[in-house]
Amino acid sequence: MAAINSYILKPWLVVVIGISFIISLFLLDLSLGSVKISVEELLNIISGNPSKKAWEYIFFSFRLPKAITAILTGAGISVAGLQMQTLFKNPLAGPSVLGISHGASLGVAVFVLSSTAIFGVTTNFQEALGSWGLVLFAIAGSFLVLLSVLFASARISDGVTVLIVGLMFGFMTGAVVSILQYFSDPELIQNFLVWTFGSLSGVAWSQLRVMGPVIALTLLLSLLYSKQMNALLLGENYATGVGINVARTRLKLILTTSVVAGTITAFTGPIAFIGVAVPHLARLLFRTSNHKILIPGTMMCGAAIMLICDIDSQVPGTQTTLPLNSVTALFGAPVILAIIIKNKKMKGAF
Numbered sequence: 001m002a003a004i005n006s007y008i009l010k011p012w013l014v015v016v017i018g019i020s021f022i023i024s025l026f027l028l029d030l031s032l033g034s035v036k037i038s039v040e041e042l043l044n045i046i047s048g049n050p051s052k053k054a055w056e057y058i059f060f061s062f063r064l065p066k067a068i069t070a071i072l073t074g075a076g077i078s079v080a081g082l083q084m085q086t087l088f089k090n091p092l093a094g095p096s097v098l099g100i101s102h103g104a105s106l107g108v109a110v111f112v113l114s115s116t117a118i119f120g121v122t123t124n125f126q127e128a129l130g131s132w133g134l135v136l137f138a139i140a141g142s143f144l145v146l147l148s149v150l151f152a153s154a155r156i157s158d159g160v161t162v163l164i165v166g167l168m169f170g171f172m173t174g175a176v177v178s179i180l181q182y183f184s185d186p187e188l189i190q191n192f193l194v195w196t197f198g199s200l201s202g203v204a205w206s207q208l209r210v211m212g213p214v215i216a217l218t219l220l221l222s223l224l225y226s227k228q229m230n231a232l233l234l235g236e237n238y239a240t241g242v243g244i245n246v247a248r249t250r251l252k253l254i255l256t257t258s259v260v261a262g263t264i265t266a267f268t269g270p271i272a273f274i275g276v277a278v279p280h281l282a283r284l285l286f287r288t289s290n291h292k293i294l295i296p297g298t299m300m301c302g303a304a305i306m307l308i309c310d311i312d313s314q315v316p317g318t319q320t321t322l323p324l325n326s327v328t329a330l331f332g333a334p335v336i337l338a339i340i341i342k343n344k345k346m347k348g349a350f
Contacts, residue, residue, distance in 0.1 A: 074306025081275025094276035098166035107141025139262030273332020
């Protein structure tokens with residue numbers, strides 16, 4: 001309680017610093033790339049007076065949607081990780097660790113690789129469904145894996161075993177993806193492999209019109225679930241005692257996590273480690289487990305971290321662009337190792 005009170009003493013200062021930092025990173029992300037555009041020139045482009053038409057095209061067609069995607073992706077996948085850590089009461093739970101991202105990848109694989117005849121059946125979901133189909137398949141895959149992990153966790157009390165179960169589901173979905181690749185055309189396989197590296201630059205405005213509202217809605221729902229999540233931290237008996245429907249709350253968290261993880265994975269590829277690491281950084285920064293503070297704090301931290309990862313992936317000063325998953329792994333893996341070292345038995349972390 002003292003930690004929450006210490007935060008309440010300076011709420012505006014924390015919010016202002018956080019938003020200012022995100023705006024600075026946003027502008028830096030817009031300015032860096034194969035062509036460097038100064039902040040002054042960015043302001044000229046926004047005001048409608050660009051020095052070069054080519055820069056205006058680069059800004060509006062590529063960099064602005066990429067930077068917006070970074071904010072949505074970072075906030076969404078981080079909150080999904082926070083929800084999983086609360087639901088499973090495990091500090092290492094997250095979309096990538098529990099196999100949720102793998103499930104979404106399976107849905108994408110079925111969607112992308114389905115135009116080849118498999119066992120004598122020919123389908124082409126891409127032509128029939130478009131971007132919405134990609135999202136629906138990814139959500140369905142993540143939902144099925146998460147539901148399976150939750151079903152297994154109801155019969156397993158050990159947190160480490162639950163994580164292992166999630167990893168096993170991830171391996172199984174990976175095996176199915178490999179089978180799909182074996183029966184697919186080489187061109188489709190190459191496109192799918194490039195997608196697995198993770199990238200924010202492939203999201204166009206037409207896709208943002210799908211991705212943006214879906215993530216914004218699920219983040220809003222997450223904010224509304226803060227009271228229920230606080231109650232879950234104190235145990236199911238306590239939650240039931242204060243009038244929380246535990247089964248319904250679980251279903252809500254599963255659905256929102258599946259939608260967020262599935263939508264993000266569909267358009268940006270599987271983003272590893274961010275969902276596990278960022279909630280811990282938010283707890284460290286805000287020094288509270290109160291989800292009314294922690295959820296928006298996690299959104300801010302996730303947006304900032306993803307912008308930093310996107311900036312780093314462009315290797316400023318060079319023409320090289322690194323796979324986004326490589327950069328997020330370099331950031332997230334040390335954080336997870338620190339969690340493991342600090343909580344050797346991975347119990348009593350909450």
